[in-house]
Amino acid sequence: MVYNWKIREKADIENVVSLSSEINVNETLANMLVNRGINTFQKAKDYFRPDLDKLHDPYLMKDMDKAVDRLIHAIAAEEKILIYGDYDVDGTTSVALVYGYLSQFYQHLEFYIPDRYKEGYGISERGVRYAAEENFKLVISLDCGIKAIEKVKLAKELGVDFIICDHHTPGEELPPAVAILDPKRLDCNYPYKELSGCGVGFKLIQGYAMKTNKDASKVTAYLDLLAISIAADIVPITGENRILAFYGIERLNNNPRPGIKALMLKSNLVEKEIDISDIVFKIGPRINASGRLEHAKASVELLISKDLDDAMRRAEIVDTVNAARKNFDENITREALQMIEERDVVQQMKSTVLFKEDWHKGVIGIVASRCIEKYYRPTIILTESNNKATGSARSVYDFNIYEAISECSDLLEQFGGHKYAAGLTMSVANVAAFQEKFERVVSSRIQDVHLMPVLEVDDEILLDQINYKFYNILKQMAPFGPGNPEPIFYANQVYAEDVRILKEKHLRFNVVQNGQVTKPVCIAFGMADRTKYEDEIVYKMLKQKMRFDLAFEIRENTFRNNSSLQLYVKDIKFD
Structure with a gap:
C-alpha cells in the first residue's frame, strides 16, 4: 500500500529556539514539542513530569455534588445499588473500577452488563426492569446512558434512581436522572472534555472519597483499569488523560491487580515493559472478546478477581473466547476479501459494502477495518440478525462516513455513529439498493486524496x-x-x-x-x-x-x- 506522507509544518522558529534553550533539547525535538502545543517551560515540565496533584477537582464537573450526595445517601440507607456498564472494554473496566472500589466497604452491590444480542448497546428496558424487580434503588450507569431518555423515565416511574456517568455527546434533551456526569454537556465547565467512560467513573469515586475523607490511594489503585480504558477506547492521550494513563501504565508494570496480571501472562507480557500498544493489541481484545461472542460479564468477573489462581482460571476462559474471535475474524475477513477480488467491478469501486447472512455480528467491525487495510476506502460489513441486515461501518482518513450513510437514510431503519465509525440496520430486501446508493454517494463526495492512507x-x-x-x-x-x-x-x-x-x-x-x-x-x-x-x-x-x-x-x-x-x-x- 502506498502512503501519502503528511509532514508537519515547521513550528515558529523563535518559539522552537526559545524552548530548545529553556529545556536543553535539540531543535528537532523542540520543533516536535511546539507542534504538539508544548511551547513553554511550564508546559514542558507538565508534559515530561505528569503529576497526580494536577488532576482536576471532580467537583468542577456538573452534577458531581448531586451524584456524590445520592451515593452517600444510598450507602447510609443500605439501599441496593446496581453498577451498570456497556459490554466493550471501556464499559467493563468502568464497572470493574466502580464496583471494585465500592465493594471494599459496601455489600449491597451488583453489577449488570447488557447482552449485546438480546439487549443491544446501552441502557436496556430489560436492565431497567431487572433493577426494579430486584429492588435496586440506585443505578450507576457507566459509559452509557446520556441518550437513554425513555429508559430513565421508565426507571423513575418504577422507583429507581439513575446516576449517569458518560462521555458521549448528549442530545438536545437529557434523561431525567438524579445526576448526569458528562464533561461534554454544554452546561458543564469541567476543564477536560476527553475523559473515557471509565475516566468519568473514576471522577465519581474520586469525588466520593474526597467528601467522605477516604484514603485517596485506594482510588488511584484503580488506575490500571483506567489506563486500559483510555488505550482501548482510543480517547486522546492529552491533558488529564495523559496523567491518568501514565500512572495507570506504571501500575500495570509494577503492581497490576490479579485479573490483569492473568491477562498479561496469557498475552506473554510479563517479561516486558507494557505500553499503550500492548493494551490496544493484546489486553484490550481479550477483554472485548467476551462481549463480542458471548457475555461481557466474564470479563468483569476476571477484572474484579482478588486471587491470581481464580484469575488465571477466568483468564483461560476469556483467552479461549478470544481465540474463537480471532478465528471468526480471520475466516470472515478471508471471505470478504475474496468477494471483492472475484469481481473486477467491485475492485474499482470507491466504497465496499458486503453482506453475508451467516457472518458473526460480533466481529464485523473488525472485518471492516481489515478490509480497509487491503482496499483503502469507506467500508461497511453487513450480516443478518433478527431478520434484519445489520452492519458496522469504518472510514478512511478525513472522510465522513456517517454523513454518507445519512444520505441513504431512506433505505435504513436505524443508524448512528460518527465521522469514522457507524452502525446501521435495514431490511434484508434493501441491501442491494443500499450498496448501489452508498457507492453513488461516496463517489460524489470522496476525493483521490481520501483513497490513499496518510x-x-x-x-x-x-x-x-x-x-x-x-x-x-x-x-x-x-x-x-x-x-x-x-x-x-x-x-x-x-x-x-x-x-x-x-x-x-x-x-x-x-x-x-x-x-x-x-x-x-x-x-x-x-x-x-x-x-x-x-x-x-x-x-x-x-x-x-x-x-x-x-x-x-x-x-x-x-x-x-x-x-x-x-x-x-x-x-x-x-x-
Whole structure:
C-alpha cells in the first residue's frame, strides 16, 4: 500500500529556539514539542513530569455534588445499588473500577452488563426492569446512558434512581436522572472534555472519597483499569488523560491487580515493559472478546478477581473466547476479501459494502477495518440478525462516513455513529439498493486524496542524530496515542546495505546516508514481498542500492542482554 506522507509544518522558529534553550533539547525535538502545543517551560515540565496533584477537582464537573450526595445517601440507607456498564472494554473496566472500589466497604452491590444480542448497546428496558424487580434503588450507569431518555423515565416511574456517568455527546434533551456526569454537556465547565467512560467513573469515586475523607490511594489503585480504558477506547492521550494513563501504565508494570496480571501472562507480557500498544493489541481484545461472542460479564468477573489462581482460571476462559474471535475474524475477513477480488467491478469501486447472512455480528467491525487495510476506502460489513441486515461501518482518513450513510437514510431503519465509525440496520430486501446508493454517494463526495492512507510524519532527521540521548528524551514523551502519537521521522536520500529477509515476511537492513557515520539497523515488518511502482519488489530495489526516503520510528531492541537502537520502518519512497 502506498502512503501519502503528511509532514508537519515547521513550528515558529523563535518559539522552537526559545524552548530548545529553556529545556536543553535539540531543535528537532523542540520543533516536535511546539507542534504538539508544548511551547513553554511550564508546559514542558507538565508534559515530561505528569503529576497526580494536577488532576482536576471532580467537583468542577456538573452534577458531581448531586451524584456524590445520592451515593452517600444510598450507602447510609443500605439501599441496593446496581453498577451498570456497556459490554466493550471501556464499559467493563468502568464497572470493574466502580464496583471494585465500592465493594471494599459496601455489600449491597451488583453489577449488570447488557447482552449485546438480546439487549443491544446501552441502557436496556430489560436492565431497567431487572433493577426494579430486584429492588435496586440506585443505578450507576457507566459509559452509557446520556441518550437513554425513555429508559430513565421508565426507571423513575418504577422507583429507581439513575446516576449517569458518560462521555458521549448528549442530545438536545437529557434523561431525567438524579445526576448526569458528562464533561461534554454544554452546561458543564469541567476543564477536560476527553475523559473515557471509565475516566468519568473514576471522577465519581474520586469525588466520593474526597467528601467522605477516604484514603485517596485506594482510588488511584484503580488506575490500571483506567489506563486500559483510555488505550482501548482510543480517547486522546492529552491533558488529564495523559496523567491518568501514565500512572495507570506504571501500575500495570509494577503492581497490576490479579485479573490483569492473568491477562498479561496469557498475552506473554510479563517479561516486558507494557505500553499503550500492548493494551490496544493484546489486553484490550481479550477483554472485548467476551462481549463480542458471548457475555461481557466474564470479563468483569476476571477484572474484579482478588486471587491470581481464580484469575488465571477466568483468564483461560476469556483467552479461549478470544481465540474463537480471532478465528471468526480471520475466516470472515478471508471471505470478504475474496468477494471483492472475484469481481473486477467491485475492485474499482470507491466504497465496499458486503453482506453475508451467516457472518458473526460480533466481529464485523473488525472485518471492516481489515478490509480497509487491503482496499483503502469507506467500508461497511453487513450480516443478518433478527431478520434484519445489520452492519458496522469504518472510514478512511478525513472522510465522513456517517454523513454518507445519512444520505441513504431512506433505505435504513436505524443508524448512528460518527465521522469514522457507524452502525446501521435495514431490511434484508434493501441491501442491494443500499450498496448501489452508498457507492453513488461516496463517489460524489470522496476525493483521490481520501483513497490513499496518510502517514503523519513529524520531521526530517539526519542519521547521526539518532543516539541514546535523543532516544531517552523520546521515551519520556510516552504514553503515546491519539493527540500524542509516537514520533515518526524521515531521512532523505538513503540506501540499504546487508539486506536480509526474516521469516519469509520481514526485511532487515542497514540504512546509509551520505556524510553520516551512523548506519542503523532497520526492521520492515511484512515488507519482504511488498511491491511498489509497477510491481517491483521492495527487496530487490533495496538490494540494488536504489536511493529512497525512509519514514520510521526509533525503538530499542534487546537481545541476549544487549540493547541497541533500531529503526522500525513505516514506509519507503524510492526516487
